[in-house]
Amino acid sequence: MKVKLALAPEMGRKLIVEEVELADPEPNEARIKVMTCSICHSDIHAMMGEHGEYEGASAVGHEISGIVDAVGKNVTYVKPGDRVLCSLMSQGCGVCDKCLEGRIMWFCRNIDRSAKPNQYTRLNGEPVKLPYGFAGFSTYTNVNERRIVKLDDDISFEVGSALACGFISGFAAVLNRCKIKPGESFAVTGCGGVGLSALMGARVSGAVPIIAIDTQQVKLDAAVKFGATHTVNPKAVDPVKAVLDITDGYGVDHSIVAVAGPGIKRSTFDLTAGDGQMVIVGHGHPNDEGMGEFNFMEFLRGKRITGSVLGAISLRRDVPKCMEMYRRGMVDIDALFTNRFKLDDIQAAIDDSERGALKNIVICNE
Numbered sequence: 001m002k003v004k005l006a007l008a009p010e011m012g013r014k015l016i017v018e019e020v021e022l023a024d025p026e027p028n029e030a031r032i033k034v035m036t037c038s039i040c041h042s043d044i045h046a047m048m049g050e051h052g053e054y055e056g057a058s059a060v061g062h063e064i065s066g067i068v069d070a071v072g073k074n075v076t077y078v079k080p081g082d083r084v085l086c087s088l089m090s091q092g093c094g095v096c097d098k099c100l101e102g103r104i105m106w107f108c109r110n111i112d113r114s115a116k117p118n119q120y121t122r123l124n125g126e127p128v129k130l131p132y133g134f135a136g137f138s139t140y141t142n143v144n145e146r147r148i149v150k151l152d153d154d155i156s157f158e159v160g161s162a163l164a165c166g167f168i169s170g171f172a173a174v175l176n177r178c179k180i181k182p183g184e185s186f187a188v189t190g191c192g193g194v195g196l197s198a199l200m201g202a203r204v205s206g207a208v209p210i211i212a213i214d215t216q217q218v219k220l221d222a223a224v225k226f227g228a229t230h231t232v233n234p235k236a237v238d239p240v241k242a243v244l245d246i247t248d249g250y251g252v253d254h255s256i257v258a259v260a261g262p263g264i265k266r267s268t269f270d271l272t273a274g275d276g277q278m279v280i281v282g283h284g285h286p287n288d289e290g291m292g293e294f295n296f297m298e299f300l301r302g303k304r305i306t307g308s309v310l311g312a313i314s315l316r317r318d319v320p321k322c323m324e325m326y327r328r329g330m331v332d333i334d335a336l337f338t339n340r341f342k343l344d345d346i347q348a349a350i351d352d353s354e355r356g357a358l359k360n361i362v363i364c365n366e
């Protein structure tokens, strides 16, 4: 069927919206009428070729909420009319030993890694590359059933979009990786949408103090609203010294890095306690984010570095919990949203995100 799709005609080029042909869903896919897709900085990195260079047209958008429009013959979890969100995280098979141990999707023994045929074709015959396997900046997209979670009737599509990636990347990283005990200390470096969501996770977990670190005052002001008890601006003070001062010289028990850049992981590690843990959730540039600056001696007292992608969630276990916490007012996901744009104005939405908007929403169907 003919649908509208935002695509970059070549790597690094601006997005254009055009009519394309969408293939029917595969047997294990559902066709989703996309209602909202929020913008994630990963979309911008992927379009620029930072997740792998490519030739020709490509399309992104992975924070999808919508309505199931049609299903392939093997789909059992959803039916047409269901409200859903679609995530890059996928549900494991649920029956292999790794799934039964409760491991997240990456470790499932039965992940379907077969390459799918191109689902979008431009009217000039060119197939459109999809780094994420689907494209949320479109009116319709086909999604593997395992990447779908049902959205409760009282949860808006916008909130569903945030739950697909941006919010869980910060919030669930704190729940699933930090596993804070009430009263333990916490710091996050980088207070964009992911960092602010991490602050909400620290607040729900009972962390104290909760320290927000960012070079932009506007983001530090937002951080206080999301639970920060202290703010540190590295442009004004040495962040390591400031955090050591706040924590009586110990450093924080838990830290999250939610921004990329030279020296940021090093300084966050240095403000983490000698037996604390630093969790990396932000995008990193492969060439300038090596481990060479760390010395093995620094780990002898039990200090740890680990990472998290998409909050290390188990999709259908964690998203319903997040919906319930949102419903009960424990997290304020709506406050993450900045501006709303129509699909035709997608490039303006991305430009606004690059200027620092927290989370912009693209409305793909009215």
Ligand SMILES: [Zn+2]
Pocket (backbone or CB within 6 Å): 040, 041, 042, 043, 062, 063, 165, 166
């Ligand atoms: Zn994302």
Ligand SMILES: [Zn+2]
Pocket (backbone or CB within 6 Å): 092, 093, 094, 095, 096, 097, 098, 099, 100, 107, 108, 109, 110
């Ligand atoms: Zn499995």
